[in-house]
Amino acid sequence: MIDAHISGACSEAASAQGHVVRVLPVDEDIAVGPGESLMAAAQRSGYKWPTVCGGQGTCRTCYVELREGIDRCAPIGSLEQEGIQALKKPVDGWTRLACQLRISGDGVVVVKRGVRARKH
Numbered sequence: 221m222i223d224a225h226i227s228g229a230c231s232e233a234a235s236a237q238g239h240v241v242r243v244l245p246v247d248e249d250i251a252v253g254p255g256e257s258l259m260a261a262a263q264r265s266g267y268k269w270p271t272v273c274g275g276q277g278t279c280r281t282c283y284v285e286l287r288e289g290i291d292r293c294a295p296i297g298s299l300e301q302e303g304i305q306a307l308k309k310p311v312d313g314w315t316r317l318a319c320q321l322r323i324s325g326d327g328v329v330v331v332k333r334g335v336r337a338r339k340h
């Protein structure tokens with residue numbers, strides 16, 4: 221459970237800034253701001269996220285597999301739907317493009333290999 225990893229102060233700060241997403245296997249929490257995509261939030265926070273198109277929704281390199289929190293993700297738009305179909309994945313909400321993915325609540329967990337944490 222993601223909340224077990226968040227201190228009270230950190231959780232309050234994350235709510236003010238948006239919602240926290242846990243990224244596996246790097247095992248990092250990323251605060252995603254209102255209206256911000258997961259990939260943009262990660263980059264803003266100093267993480268390296270696999271991309272070719274830079275967030276235009278055309279390369280599909282950024283895709284993630286959801287593990288938890290499908291009900292706290294914004295609906296899939298037409299551009300994202302095209303990308304998921306091109307990946308030959310079902311458009312069922314469990315595969316998402318991180319550059320298009322908006323978050324509406326805490327506790328979303330995604331798997332994305334190739335994400336590199338910032339240097340602390």
Ligand code: FES
Pocket residue numbers: 270271272273274275276277278279280281282283303317318319320
């Ligand atoms: S970064 Fe290219 S489709 Fe998301």
